[in-house]
Amino acid sequence: xxxxxxxxxxxxxxxxxxxxxxxxxxxxxxxxxxxxxxxxxxxxxxxxxxxxxxxxxxxxxxxxxxxxxxxxxxxxxxxxxxxxxxxxxxxxxxxxxxxxxxxxxxxxxxxxxxxxxxxxxxxxxxxxxxxxxxxxxxxxxxxxxxxxxxxxxxxxxxxxxxxxxxxxxxxxxxxxxxxxxxxxxxxxxxxxxxxxxxxxxxxxxxxxxxxxxxxxxxxxxxxxxxxxxxxxxxxxxxxxxxxx
Amino acid sequence: xxxxxxxxxxxxxxxxxxxxxxxxxxxxxxxxxxxxxxxxxxxxxxxxxxxxxxxxxxxxxxxxxxxxxxxxxxxxxxxxxxxxxxxxxxxxxxxxxxxxxxxxxxxxxxxxxxxxxxxxxxxxxxxxxxxxxxxxxxxxxxxxxxxxxxxxxxxxxxxxxxxxxxxxxxxxxxxxxxxxxxxxxxxxxxxxxxxxxxxxxxxxxxxxxxxxxxxxxxxxxxxxxxxxxxxxxxxxxxxxxx
Numbered sequence: 001x002x003x004x005x006x007x008x009x010x011x012x013x014x015x016x017x018x019x020x021x022x023x024x025x026x027x028x029x030x031x032x033x034x035x036x037x038x039x040x041x042x043x044x045x046x047x048x049x050x051x052x053x054x055x056x057x058x059x060x061x062x063x064x065x066x067x068x069x070x071x072x073x074x075x076x077x078x079x080x081x082x083x084x085x086x087x088x089x090x091x092x093x094x095x096x097x098x099x100x101x102x103x104x105x106x107x108x109x110x111x112x113x114x115x116x117x118x119x120x121x122x123x124x125x126x127x128x129x130x131x132x133x134x135x136x137x138x139x140x141x142x143x144x145x146x147x148x149x150x151x152x153x154x155x156x157x158x159x160x161x162x163x164x165x166x167x168x169x170x171x172x173x174x175x176x177x178x179x180x181x182x183x184x185x186x187x188x189x190x191x192x193x194x195x196x197x198x199x200x201x202x203x204x205x206x207x208x209x210x211x212x213x214x215x216x217x218x219x220x221x222x223x224x225x226x227x228x229x230x231x232x233x234x235x236x237x238x239x240x241x242x243x244x
Numbered sequence: 245x246x247x248x249x250x251x252x253x254x255x256x257x258x259x260x261x262x263x264x265x266x267x268x269x270x271x272x273x274x275x276x277x278x279x280x281x282x283x284x285x286x287x288x289x290x291x292x293x294x295x296x297x298x299x300x301x302x303x304x305x306x307x308x309x310x311x312x313x314x315x316x317x318x319x320x321x322x323x324x325x326x327x328x329x330x331x332x333x334x335x336x337x338x339x340x341x342x343x344x345x346x347x348x349x350x351x352x353x354x355x356x357x358x359x360x361x362x363x364x365x366x367x368x369x370x371x372x373x374x375x376x377x378x379x380x381x382x383x384x385x386x387x388x389x390x391x392x393x394x395x396x397x398x399x400x401x402x403x404x405x406x407x408x409x410x411x412x413x414x415x416x417x418x419x420x421x422x423x424x425x426x427x428x429x430x431x432x433x434x435x436x437x438x439x440x441x442x443x444x445x446x447x448x449x450x451x452x453x454x455x456x457x458x459x460x461x462x463x464x465x466x467x468x469x470x471x472x473x474x475x476x477x478x479x480x481x482x483x484x485x486x
Contacts, residue, residue, distance in 0.1 A: 015355045022352035030340045091338075100336035100395070102302055104353035105325040243304070 016110045023101075023114035030091070031122065041084045041126045046133055048076040053137045069138040070202035074158065074195055076130065078188070081123055081159075085166040086183055088119055089174040098174075098242075108239040112167060116231075120163035127155050139206065150205035150216050157223040158198035161230060165190050168234035172241050190230075197222035253278040253403055253433035254299065258308035261294050261457075268294040270457035271308070276450065278402070281434040283444035285477060286454035292437045295454070296405050299435065300330055313402050326354065329396035329404045333411035335388040336395065339381035343372055343391050346380055347398060354399035366394040370424060386417025393424055404428075406436035410443060441474055455480050 031037055052072045056065050092098035101111060131151070166187060173182040201219035204212045254276040261269040269291045276282050286292050297303040299312055301321040310317045315324040330336070337346045344363060351359035367373045370390040375383070383391065389409065396404060410418060425447070438444035445451060451468060453461040453476070460480045463473070 018355055019353055022349055026338070026341065026345075026349050029345070030338065033340050095339060096332065096334035096336045097338055099302060099332070099334075100330075100350065101353065103300060103325055103328070103330055104350065105322050105355075106353055107322070243302075 016107055019104075019106050019110050020114045023111060024118055027088070027115070027118040028121070031118075037084045037087050037122050038125055040087070041080045041122065042129050044083055045076050045080040045126055045130045048079065049130065049133050049137055052076075065138045066206055067203075069134070070199045070206055072138070073130075073134055073202060074198050077123070077127065077158070078162065078191055078195060080126060080130075081119075081162045081166055082180075082183055082187055084122055084126075085119060085163075085170040085187075086173070086180060088115060088122075088167070089170045090179070093174045102242065108242050109235050111242065112171075112235060112238040115171075116163045116167040116234075119167055120159055123159045123163060124155070127159065131155075146205040146208040146212065147216075148205075150201065153220065154198055154201040154205060154216075154223070157201075157220060157227060158194060161194040161223065161227045162191065164227065164231040164234050165194075168238060168241060171238070194223065194226045194230075197226065252276070252314070253280065254282075254310075254312050254435065256295075256299070256308070256310045259295070259298065259305050259310050260307035261291075261298060261303065262306045267457045269298070269305070272454075272457070272459055273308075274452065274459065274462060276433065276435070278433050279430075281429070281447055281449045282436065283448035283451045284435065284437050284454060285439070285441065285444060285451065290454040291457040292454055293407060294457075296330075296407055296435065296437060300328055300405055301325055326399060327402045329399070329401035330407065331389075331392050331396045331404065331409045332407040333409065335380075335392040337380050337388065337391060340379060342377050342379055343367060343383070344376040346391065347394060350395050351398055356399060362398060366397060369427075370394045371420075384417070385412050386414065386420060389413060389417060389421055390424065393421075393428075397428065401432070403433045403435070406434060406438075408437055408439065410438070410440060441477060445470055445473065453477055453480060 049072075056063070059065070089098075092101065102108075166183075169183055169186045169190070173179040173186070176182045197219045201216055201223065204216045204219065252275055254274070256275070257273050259269050259272040260267060272291070272295065274282075284292050284295065294303065298305050298317060299310055301317050301324055304318055311320075312324055313327045315327065317324060338349070341349065344367065347363040347366065348359055351363055356362055364373070364376075367376050370393055372387060372391055372394070375387065380388065380391065409421065413421060434447075436444060436447065445465070445468065448465055450462070450464050451473065452459055452463075461473075461476055
């Protein structure tokens with residue numbers, strides 16, 4: 001690369017970084033002010049945990065809820081994230097601000113990454129609030145047999161995939177009439193491989209056992225591959241999707 | 245304010261935009277010199293907003309070419325966005341941010357140097373400096389439109405697109421808006437969509453009527469007889485059917 005081209009590339013990267021920070025800061029400031037996404041998602045997630053507990057309360061003493069706890073946890077996170085993902089783009093669309101954003105000289109993938117990181121932060125906040133309730137309701141019977149350090153890793157890996165794919169799909173669905181329905185129909189099938197890997201890794205983290213570390217890293221490998229492939233695909237498709 | 249360095253400000257040749265089988269724009273061609281004010285009239289569905297969307301890079305044309313300030317709307321879209329501004333009937337502002345936060349955000353989007361100074365300068369120009377810390381959701385329609393002007397001028401654009409900017413404004417707000425428009429009139433090229441024939445003709449240097457995606461009349465202001473123009477407007481599009 002010649003010197004002027006290199007300087008232009010560096011300058012473009014610094015401009016994109018400035019725009020990325022501005023969008024992320026704006027989304028966080030607006031969320032802190034309205035608390036719409038975090039409040040709705042947290043209440044929904046906590047209520048789901050309580051409903052699971054009520055549903056399983058008659059399962060009898062021989063039933064160990066830890067065996068299905070990881071699945072229940074990720075189900076709650078997937079449904080909760082759909083609630084939040086839709087709102088993150090609806091804000092832009094309802095006020096026509098998406099148009100103003102698209103009118104500015106910004107590379108479209110910068111919008112994708114800023115929105116994705118915003119969604120990731122909100123999702124992680126909701127998870128941090130939900131996990132203690134989850135532990136209280138489902139991990140009391142018998143001792144916690146797994147490794148505690150595994151939990152944050154699987155939460156981060158899973159949430160990254162949800163935020164990446166979810167941001168792309170939310171952008172696609174925001175222009176459609178039945179956006180909630182469209183998002184759900186596209187989101188759940190695409191989440192399936194990630195959900196399987198996350199449930200597997202979380203089950204290992206909760207139950208422990210022989211070869212638990214090997215099983216955990218195997219599931220984490222699946223999560224990492226899913227995240228890389230899907231985020232790269234979302235990055236490549238975003239310009240087309242947001243301009244459609 | 246911006247200097248008009250872009251000779252032919254807008255050059256549209258054979259522009260067509262289709263949605264499925266429907267042609268929203270059908271072989272539209274016109275040129276506009278820098279510093280001109282073009283008013284575009286036509287009924288709902290005539291293709292006015294589609295035309296503005298294509299010229300502002302928010303939509304790609306299906307056929308034909310269009311350039312603004314010498315920059316192609318498809319190939320040079322990112323560069324072009326630095327040279328254009330849009331004032332819409334929708335203010336395109338975040339209601340949960342203050343006036344100053346909104347402008348600072350868009351200043352960052354345009355990577356403006358010394359953004360704080362520029363934002364303060366514009367808030368003063370649109371007489372909203374005293375409300376700069378207030379959330380935009382508390383603003384009246386007129387104040388929103390003034391702030392919208394400030395937003396669109398942040399990056400000193402050469403060409404301003406106005407999409408029914410008077411829609412929903414009360415008479416006092418129209419007066420303030422007009423006065424602001426007069427202040428910036430000399431420094432920009434304007435393309436305005438309007439349903440208000442009198443207002444559109446008052447401001448323009450060139451007028452154009454679109455119907456069913458085609459230009460049915462295009463005249464410089466000196467050749468326009470207002471009564472005749474109104475009659476033509478009613479005859480061609482007055483049924484309200486695009």
